[in-house]
Amino acid sequence: MKNKITNSKEKFKVLFVYPNLMLQTTFPLAISILSALLKQNGYDVDIFDTTFYKTEEIASDEYRVKNLQIAKFTLGPEFRNLKDKKQMFIDFTTKIQEYKPNLIAFSVLEDLYPLALELINISSRFKIPTIVGGLFPTFAPEKVIANEGIDIICIGDGEEAILELCDSLSSGSDYTRILNLWVKKEGEVFKNPIRAPRDINLNPPPDFLLFDERRFYRPMKGRVYRMGLVETNRGCVYTCSYCNSYGQTKIYKERIGKKYFRIKDIGIIHDEIKILVEKYKVEFIYFTAEVLLLMNKNYMKDFVRMYKKFNLPFFCQNRAEVINEETANCLVEMNCHSCSLGIEHGNEEFRAKVLNRKVSNQTYLDAVRCLQKTNITISVNNIVGFPDETRELVFDSISLNRKFKVFQINAYYFTPYHGTELRKYCLEKGYIKEDTQTSYITKDTILNMPTLSAEEIRGLVRTFTLYA
Numbered sequence: 001m002k003n004k005i006t007n008s009k010e011k012f013k014v015l016f017v018y019p020n021l022m023l024q025t026t027f028p029l030a031i032s033i034l035s036a037l038l039k040q041n042g043y044d045v046d047i048f049d050t051t052f053y054k055t056e057e058i059a060s061d062e063y064r065v066k067n068l069q070i071a072k073f074t075l076g077p078e079f080r081n082l083k084d085k086k087q088m089f090i091d092f093t094t095k096i097q098e099y100k101p102n103l104i105a106f107s108v109l110e111d112l113y114p115l116a117l118e119l120i121n122i123s124s125r126f127k128i129p130t131i132v133g134g135l136f137p138t139f140a141p142e143k144v145i146a147n148e149g150i151d152i153i154c155i156g157d158g159e160e161a162i163l164e165l166c167d168s169l170s171s172g173s174d175y176t177r178i179l180n181l182w183v184k185k186e187g188e189v190f191k192n193p194i195r196a197p198r199d200i201n202l203n204p205p206p207d208f209l210l211f212d213e214r215r216f217y218r219p220m221k222g223r224v225y226r227m228g229l230v231e232t233n234r235g236c237v238y239t240c241s242y243c244n245s246y247g248q249t250k251i252y253k254e255r256i257g258k259k260y261f262r263i264k265d266i267g268i269i270h271d272e273i274k275i276l277v278e279k280y281k282v283e284f285i286y287f288t289a290e291v292l293l294l295m296n297k298n299y300m301k302d303f304v305r306m307y308k309k310f311n312l313p314f315f316c317q318n319r320a321e322v323i324n325e326e327t328a329n330c331l332v333e334m335n336c337h338s339c340s341l342g343i344e345h346g347n348e349e350f351r352a353k354v355l356n357r358k359v360s361n362q363t364y365l366d367a368v369r370c371l372q373k374t375n376i377t378i379s380v381n382n383i384v385g386f387p388d389e390t391r392e393l394v395f396d397s398i399s400l401n402r403k404f405k406v407f408q409i410n411a412y413y414f415t416p417y418h419g420t421e422l423r424k425y426c427l428e429k430g431y432i433k434e435d436t437q438t439s440y441i442t443k444d445t446i447l448n449m450p451t452l453s454a455e456e457i458r459g460l461v462r463t464f465t466l467y468a
Contacts, residue, residue: 012170013044014162015101016210017092017123019108019115020051021440022082025215027229029288030134031107032206034162040204043166047210048095048119053088055115092119096126103169104128105162108144110136110417111440117147124149129169131181133158139247139419145182145189153182156251157198194251196258200234201265205272208280220284220315220338228282230272232303235261236290238319241356242344242383245290247419263295270306277310284337285314292316293327304330313337320367321359328370338377338407341367345383346400347393354386356421361400368404379408384464385445385457386414387426394452394460401468411464412441413457 016031035045083091096104104123108116113136123130133154137144145153152175154161161180168175176183179195206229208216218227236245252260276282293316295303315338316331323341331339343364345351352358371378382397401409415438416423416431426432431449439446445457452460 011044012103012166013046013099013101014038014103014105014166015096015099016045016047017104017106017116017119018047018049018051019106019112019119020049021112022051022054022056024051025218026227026286027206027208027211027215028107029206029229029231030158032208032210032229033203033231034105034158035210036204036207037159037163038166039207041163041166043170045207045210046095046099046101048092049211049215050088050115050119052082052212052214054082054084055088089118089122092122096123096128101128103166104130106130106132106134108132108134108136110140110438111415113144114437117149120147120149131162131165133162135244136418138251139244139417141182141191145184151184154180155182156180156194156248159198159203160195194255196256197235197252197260197262200231200262201268205275206231216280216282218284218286225284225313226280226282227284227286228273228276228280229286229288230269230276231264231288232269232292233261233263233289233294235259237261237294238291239356240344241354241421241425242386242414242416244417244419246421261294263299266299266302266306269303270309273307273310273312277312283312285310285312287314287316290317291319291322293318293322293330300327300330304333307334311335315340317342319359320364323367323370325370328374328376331371331376332374336374336376338379339371340379340381341371343380343382343397343400345386345393346397350386350389350393350396354388354422364400365403368406372405377408378404378406379410380404380406382409382411382464383414383441384411384461385447385452387416387422387429387431387447387449388451389414390451391456391460394464395467398464398467401464404468409465409468411461413439413443413445413461414447415439415441416447 016035018028018031038045106116120130129151130149131152131154132144132150137153138155141153141155144150161178164178165175176185176190177192179192181192183190216226217224235248239246249260252258313335316336317340320341344355344357348361368378380401384394416426417438426447427434431447436446445454
């Protein structure tokens with residue numbers, strides 16, 4: 001039996017748990033928003049965050065140094081002497097004992113699920129209701145709900161679902177019929193449908209005070225900045241076969257006929273940036289949108305006018321299709337520091353057929369040239385080790401990258417995430433097994449295929465930048 005829930009909202013406590021890559025300091029925006037929402041509605045919130053524990057031999061960015069893609073860097077003395085993993089488990093146990101939460105809420109990415117399970121094995125001893133949300137339970141709900149220590153999972157947007165769950169738990173009412181939630185109770189799993197996508201304009205400004213102060217700091221092109229995150233849109237309109245953003249789009253379209261992509265009102269974005277500047281004293285903005293410039297001309301004009309009031313340097317991600325002389329000039333007007341473009345592969349036919357990215361190499365070249373005319377730092381991203389890829393195909397990517405004059409060329413490992421079309425293909429071809437655990441994109445490949453061995457893929461990732 002789970003412990004009895006208090007009937008007082010003021011005393012109801014939610015402990016968020018964020019299993020994270022070591023020293024990956026960028027804020028988890030979802031937890032920041034959910035924390036702000038719960039506090040706004042009278043709930044008490046705390047967090048256990050694994051970012052500053054030594055859960056890996058080396059950090060994610062250090063793998064990029066090892067792969068000769070970025071120079072060695074130093075975050076500073078406050079980021080050294082991390083606590084070891086054994087101490088992490090002790091601290092987590094102590095946190096639960098002292099905070100005495102009424103609900104434990106995990107936010108889980110697929111790569112970090114094994115670490116999450118280690119923590120869930122500890123939290124399950126306390127018989128506290130436990131919910132797991134994030135991309136992994138959204139795309140692998142059966143796998144996640146099957147774990148004995150997990151009582152509830154959230155599929156898709158979590159704002160309304162967690163608020164309704166806390167309302168139900170704190171009042172002692174039934175919570176088995178809440179939309180977006182699968183609830184395991186008395187031997188039965190209640191699999192509720194999803195609701196319409198959340199209107200992101202209704203969200204309060206994210207709660208960044210919940211986290212360790214060190215999370216504000218992030219290396220960017222040779223310097224460490226105090227950085228704030230801003231959500232301008234949620235979702236993506238593109239259909240890449242390797243990306244689970246398209247998986248989210250499909251879930252909402254197929255199950256309830258709704259679009260997943262949403263864009264936030266400019267006035268709300270303005271207010272959030274103002275809070276970041278005045279309250280959190282940030283000096284750099286990271287726009288978390290997968291494609292920042294997915295906006296019409298009128299919106300873009302207003303967005304530029306709004307942001308020029310702050311004039312902070314910022315980092316953003318874009319697609320080559322949205323970069324032209326006009327949009328590049330807009331980025332310059334706003335004081336864009338760095339822009340990242342996804343190239344992913346240099347062979348047009350392979351890219352269209354396997355990746356479902358129907359864009360020409362000339363479009364990539366034109367986009368980079370537009371940005372080259374500015375003072376914006378350009379980085380391009382590539383992926384190595386796609387299913388059925390050959391060494392010759394990898395060198396098509398290298399050949400294309402040789403034509404770019406950019407600050408940084410990145411090469412990452414292909415990872416067959418749940419919710420992607422290419423994961424299904426890899427399973428059908430036997431390149432992975434159903435229980436194969438993914439590794440994060442800077443660490444290693446998990447594919448076993450005849451066209452490229454794992455060792456060859458590792459070598460090509462390590463030498464990609466040198467070749468290019």
